[in-house]
Amino acid sequence: MDNNIYNTWNRIKDSDIYFSFIKSPTAIISSVILIIIFFCSFFVEIITPYNPFDPSSLSLMDAFTPPSWTEDGLAKFILGTDGQGRDMLSTILYGARISLIVGFSAIIFSLILGVGLGLTAGYFGGKYEMIVMRLTDVQLTVPSILMALLVDGIARGIISREVHDEMAIYVLIFAIGISEWPQFARVSRAATLVEKNKDYVSASTIIGVSNMVIMFKHILPNILRPVLVIGTIGFALAIIAESTLSFLGVGVPPTTPSLGTLIRLGNDFLFSGEWWITFFPAIFLVILAFSINLLGDWMRDTLNPKLKK
């Protein structure tokens, strides 16, 4: 077993992707930043001394403390506190966790939906393909934020108010996911059209392999490269969409702050001088999305043989 892992590691080390990775400073820096962010937000309870959701640990006396390096700053609140005396850094990390979970689940949801529809549409063709592709066209004419607002509005109408706060996260995941799937459907359909005309697919058909097995065992692994690339960039988009919706007040409830709700809360104090409450969550969001996009760009360049120098 150890030997197996060792072999796999050697294969990775030997591959062109690894080579291109260690030759690209942008890819290394952005993935280091991402790993740090992921690590800190998922082990936030261990890392931070404060729990912003435990009211007993909060003291209104600490409210509106500016960042530690300013005149009135306290060393124990590095990035200052908000209006309820919550430590900004801890709150951002807690919020980032929600944002990451929502973004990731949304992108997985739209990936499964989009690739499933795109793959089958490309493979079977005919009327089914036409219907699926026209659906994506319709979907693309509706801005994704509008789509998400619509889904959220409908969900609010159907689900009763008490349950809504608990369900809010799932509604949000669904709303973002449903607005991102056409990208995946288009890319995977196009890739499937190329792959299904290759001889290895014909060979499997002649052997008598069923359509399902051909699609998921043979074609799917071969179309994953482009899907992975837009998946990465879509992940950043999903996080931004989550923040936007939360900022607008239709995302996660204010009691479970995400990056978007934090920015909104701080927005109220922006002109009264407490800039840090909105500035730090915003800059955190920018760094997060930017790193993911840089990594996605690097992946596109590496995985696309046409762009190779």
Next chain:
Amino acid sequence: MSFLKINNLSVNYEMRKEVVHAARNVNIEVNKGEILGLVGESGSGKSTVGNAIINLIDEPGKVSNGSITLGDINLSKDPDNIIKYRGKKIGLIFQDPQTSLNPILTIGEQLIETIQTHLDLSREEAKNRSINLLKEVGIKEAEKRFDNYPHQFSGGMRQRVVISLALCCEPELLIADEPTTALDVSIQSQILKLIKKLTKDRNLAVILITHDMGVIAETTNRVAVMKNGNLVEIGATKEILVSPKEDYTKSLVSSVPPTNKKISRFKIIDKEKRKLVKNNIKILDRWTKKEIKKQKLVEVKNLSKSFDDNFFTENLKNSVMAVNDVSFNINEGESFGLVGESGSGKSTIAKMIVNLFKPSSGEIFFDNVCVTKLKKSIEMMKFRKQIQMIFQDPYSSLNGRLKVKDIISEPIKLHNSSISKNDLNNYIIDLLDSVELTQKSAERYPHEFSGGQRQRISIARALATQPRLLVCDEPTSALDVSIQAQILNLLKDLQEQLNLTILFISHDLPVVRQMCDKIGVLRNGKLCEVSNTEELFLKPKHDYTKELLHLMPKIESLYK
């Protein structure tokens, strides 16, 4: 004093893991008025030498050593200088006429542009000059066609335009890199004749880069043989091809399928002198051997297929008939050849026989059952098992994400789901052994193999279901001649031992002659004639067959 002198040329590609020597100390001289053939298999460095002359070597390659002189100009001394000579003193013809012309400019525009870049002529003069050139390369109504776009020309005509582009500034050296590889036989012979004529008329020095020994034999005065970046032998074409000195040249010449006779096996000259007679292959024990009853295995009746692009109107009148009313029979144990140029419908017939396409009309009988009318997939599976196919392109016919053992085990597991793991492994090893691959290959991925080895994996996969009919769609046209000889030998051995029936599809007449008992000649979807191989080659009945036979490049033309 020779015109072009390549002295000690070395070209290196510095890759991540190693330095590839694409050319090593190559010395070649070309005189005016002669055609020098540069022959070798893929990766031998023949194109590298051609590209080095015009300084078109892609990164990360570079000329590490040597000099190139053209007349009294030293080309390698000043690489920037080459821009002046490229196109003017040196003309170029590339392999694919589809991509070497700009599709959004008329051919006239492209000719005038090239002429005006290098010569100080007015637009009017340049136009006259180009029209004369087009006439010279054999384009009819040159004045009219001058304003046409590349897509309005056929492949052969387009290659003529490319030649006229290469000639438009009166070059003294012409480099033709596989100029006829993408063309059909009949057009190939016209283009080669044109190049020969131009060489004589204009006293050009020509380098003809090709892998086709037939083309070399019919066109060139001298030939240089290359292997792995080294120059193996250089000399008069006749001398080299008739009495080669080096082992490599010998094996190259002996791998070329002769056009004038049928041989039982290709001689493969091997340094290790392996046994040429093969033992019985292991999979024979598993094979439920069919006794040869001299009966029809495949019967094709009035088969037609049209492709209709139009989604809304299924109007058969406007559709192209890819296959038109074709009928033939294949007897059990026989190999049947289908020959035709590109677009003749030969692959379409193959795909209908293996049931990838449904015919528009007509019937295909396999073992006296009409397979085109089967509806249920269970009945279909019985026939899937008995008909297998080998594809042309060894790079796309294997799924790169699966290990070789998984590729081969797929058909076995599918048709024999109760097979034990141990037995399955043994069977895979036996199959690999019967196509002369090592046991270790099973654990590797397709990209670790060469084209010939991939084709062997394809054959192993096809044999896994123990088929009775093997459809081979141009199985060797993507391979080098020496590899082709090995694969053809392998197919012959397998057929002999396993009593396979083979449908062999190819555009290459000499290959078909070696492989088949019976041949059908296709043209534009119609079957011109079907007859026994020897009869077809000695006494062809149809005019088209006669023409094809006359035009195919013959290596034997040198022996006369």
